[in-house]
Amino acid sequence: MAGQEKVRFGVIGAGRIGRIHIQNLCQRVSDAEVVVVCDVAVHETRQWAAGLGVDNVVADPQDVFNDRSVDAVVICSPTDLHAEHMMAAAKAGKDIFCEKPIAIELERTKQALKAVEDAGVLLQLGFNRRFDHNFQRIQQLVEQGALGDVHIVNITSRDPAPPPIEYVKVSGGIFMDMAIHDFDMARYMVGSEVVEVYAAANVLIDPEIGEAGDFDTAVTILKFANGATAVIDNSRQAVYGYDQRVEVFGSKGRASAENDTPTNVSVYTEDTVTSDKPLHFFLERYMGSFAKEMEDFASAVLQRSEPPVGGEDGLKSLLIAMAATKSAKENRPVLLADVAAH
Amino acid sequence: MAGQEKVRFGVIGAGRIGRIHIQNLCQRVSDAEVVVVCDVAVHETRQWAAGLGVDNVVADPQDVFNDRSVDAVVICSPTDLHAEHMMAAAKAGKDIFCEKPIAIELERTKQALKAVEDAGVLLQLGFNRRFDHNFQRIQQLVEQGALGDVHIVNITSRDPAPPPIEYVKVSGGIFMDMAIHDFDMARYMVGSEVVEVYAAANVLIDPEIGEAGDFDTAVTILKFANGATAVIDNSRQAVYGYDQRVEVFGSKGRASAENDTPTNVSVYTEDTVTSDKPLHFFLERYMGSFAKEMEDFASAVLQRSEPPVGGEDGLKSLLIAMAATKSAKENRPVLLADVAAH
């Protein structure tokens, strides 16, 4: 892309997250322009996209892959199409940003990654939390050695309310659709690989979730090759809102990230002192990270450098989620190597 | 503007604050479009504006006032041109958003406000801090009566570093160019009018500021008609950064806004516990408020409703700044009525 100023993007899927990426690419990523958007709801998408100056809206993803003006694609289609779209995009020689997970099956994930590797295109996965201002600060401290060797990582990750039961049934479960973000966060923080997983999980919020074969509350321990241990606690329902905190404890100290809040106002009355609940959900909490990950991806594409979150990161998190699911069901520590071997 | 979907804006002045307004109008205010920008640096502005899809850039403000497609103008010219541009815009029947202050002279301010009144156009002034998320929350609490009658307002407002001495010489001084924001904030919070002002001011940071006839450190007391007292402390130089806090204390409690920070991370080491300094300066701290004030202005224009900060607010803040200057120089409480009478 020598001499080219901007990366020309095609976006597959203009649902909630797709629209966020399109908006960010149009307004906040100076290295990017959106040349085509693909969504089955063509008419509605066209109306919406026009407001951002994007006129080319198509219904068939193949029209994006075939478009020679497109440098890179952003895949925001339903999860079960991610792998297929990745492979098609790779074949067409497009660099790829793909929402996580690549797939919830190991084989399919490997297949998609192989296609990317064979094609020699760049791949970045949508582990957006790595680009969160708070967590990035902590990771930098780890990387600089300011916290010494990492001994313990504590991650709290709780949603304000459970997803629809239909989603739970097909999502792959709490470890695959929710905790997977935290597994990636733990790897990001520790900078080493997970060797073994133990998960204790329960159904405490909604029996229907249990009937669907899933859990709604889970605590997971990850043992890393370098001796560090990560503890992740997940809940499908924190009534006070989206609870997203990370703490890294090491030989030289600790760094802790509190939740972000709408305001910094405290109110003192005769009864009590009140302050803000956390930002409501991921759209509010991680808004900045969505823009930042796109900036970094566009920059990697322009400079032909390795994107900050790659296929290997997707594969590793999938394996951890599989091991955690197995561990919770069989109530025993599970080696990642054993899961990977199958 | 019956049936019209968007307000068509002309912007006068594409300097630092002008560009922020243009960008917000283009990207964050759905009710707005920018049809023309005026700046003496036409070539440079044209290049920059093209990136936002704005092609019409002119050098002469009159071209904006004469443009029949323009509904409203945003005046970001140098302060000493505000009044002139306001009067021209009013004459042309354009609604007006004007950066503060209208002028640093009372007569000129009144003259400009008269022109606006005669023309019957809408006017909003750029007291952007009223649109800050933290301060707006506190004001809402006051308005809802959650804090009872307001007894004391404490405002801390300190800049990270003094402006260039050339600016100090023409700005009208610390009360006129800096504390004026805080005077407006006090009025916004108390919801009553200032009767009397006492200011204690010093030159503690840079003797050159004193030689220019100004102060660099000031504490001002405002007495309101309803019995409330506001205390404002200003400094031209807080070495730890931009310090912007407001507290309202009333018969039913208090609400306090802390500074915003880049992250919510705390770091514990053998030596100490550290956390973030406040957001660096007004561009970072008040970024959200600049977008919000434009949204509200565009909305007022569309609905022909009274803008949230009007000419009277500009006049009152100017009078308080004049009284504070007089008080600091003569070391005595000064009645607002006495300043207004001249």
Add this chain to the structure above:
Amino acid sequence: MAGQEKVRFGVIGAGRIGRIHIQNLCQRVSDAEVVVVCDVAVHETRQWAAGLGVDNVVADPQDVFNDRSVDAVVICSPTDLHAEHMMAAAKAGKDIFCEKPIAIELERTKQALKAVEDAGVLLQLGFNRRFDHNFQRIQQLVEQGALGDVHIVNITSRDPAPPPIEYVKVSGGIFMDMAIHDFDMARYMVGSEVVEVYAAANVLIDPEIGEAGDFDTAVTILKFANGATAVIDNSRQAVYGYDQRVEVFGSKGRASAENDTPTNVSVYTEDTVTSDKPLHFFLERYMGSFAKEMEDFASAVLQRSEPPVGGEDGLKSLLIAMAATKSAKENRPVLLADVAAH
């Protein structure tokens, strides 16, 4: 007191504050023992004191002054007897710890201080807040130069509820009985002398207070010889409890002390996030400081060194309180020199 291990104390007055001092002297000040207590309620005091191992309780203060086994006296009698008791104690050659104020009349104060000076005994005044852990930390930072030159001091000092109206009528008023602590605090922080005072005061809480000739809400500005300005805001009634905060802002930074609270627990619910109100009132908030001031006094007596808060500090605070009262009533800045001259 060569070779003596402990200071032998006589305490005049076993009311609320007297009992705190006696308890601290018995249990927390290793350098002290209480050999006699004086209170008009001899019987009741005897019962209470026995629990602390103090058997000698008398009704007549003169019995304390005449007691040759007494090294030092702690004067906790009603305010209008402080000066008389100080003079008697000085005449008897006892070192003196006296609750503030010495008197609410300037002449009487000077007379008592003269007696102390003539007798060559040590005197410490009960400005206990100087011994508070939070404020002491800030003062140390100032002294070490960590904050640079002091530019602005902000003191918030609000009581949970007004005192009985009978007390208001004889106390000398809000500046004399309440703000005087804050005037001393400002002097402690700034390390320079007050030159001029301006106070804005109101009756906003209880009209009866106004009818008694006093104010219930006040904001005071103190101008110091070294250019620093202190701002103090006082209220007789903060419905959320005792609000005691100090901030020092200087050329190298600022230090701020938040209120102490019963616990550090935050509670997140569906509705809001709540945390503790400040410690209820001065007995809770300043408990540690009462012990610390006695320790330091006992140590000064043993070592014949200058106590940390002396007669001059009492005189200066009285003058500031007088100037503030005059300023509030006449609505003009008042020079301390002018008050002192009368």
Add this chain to the structure above:
Amino acid sequence: MAGQEKVRFGVIGAGRIGRIHIQNLCQRVSDAEVVVVCDVAVHETRQWAAGLGVDNVVADPQDVFNDRSVDAVVICSPTDLHAEHMMAAAKAGKDIFCEKPIAIELERTKQALKAVEDAGVLLQLGFNRRFDHNFQRIQQLVEQGALGDVHIVNITSRDPAPPPIEYVKVSGGIFMDMAIHDFDMARYMVGSEVVEVYAAANVLIDPEIGEAGDFDTAVTILKFANGATAVIDNSRQAVYGYDQRVEVFGSKGRASAENDTPTNVSVYTEDTVTSDKPLHFFLERYMGSFAKEMEDFASAVLQRSEPPVGGEDGLKSLLIAMAATKSAKENRPVLLADVAAH
């Protein structure tokens, strides 16, 4: 003890913790008096105790058990003598406060508890953290139902520095001498019994600790009968000081306790914002809890009511510690029932 005003205490062992109890009993527990202290270092102890008005110091514990004026004993002897002293005290009909653990062997613990039961005396164990102001507040919220059903408990418990290696060799290990407090805390918070334990432990701080057969870093998961899960992270060395935090997350919200600090002062400088590290170690952090547990014990003795922490609590924590040790060594979840059965 009908009609008796105070509980007469005998204290066995006047080492660090023994002296704290003696001092609290003498000065802060109004229902108590210390009539005899036993310590092998008779002379030194006598000197120290005299300062508190305690004159009776003996070398032989039997002299305490035989003393008919003694109502209750406080056992602060070395851990390996706890059981023996408990049995002797029980036989003598004394109520017992015993430092934890009763013993580090299950049989011996049961034997001692049997003796207590047979004698019908009251027993309270020194799980002082239950009396900490912060944790007590959280437990009250749980008990009141303010947090709903408990789903997850997070406990962080880290020491500032490892104990001497000699201590490590005989203490029973990190789970027995350190985490045992946290196991009791988890039971206190959840209000249900632990069914299963999984612990992941490492040697990351000092290889000597590993050579002594112990761990220095551990993460433990406790599964409770009511479905709650507790996660405890322990480290022998947090370089920033004693880190003691508890969070309870339930169906109606969460409550979190931050560390206590020496002051509430924040310092803002050009470089950063700093605040206090946690209170240094358990003597500072839990000082209030030591007095509170004695008050409650004395009160239970006077009223012949069940003490707040009893023998069963000691037994349960021991079992959890044994299970955790086994789990960490065998890397598998361990049922409490299996440990208890042996």
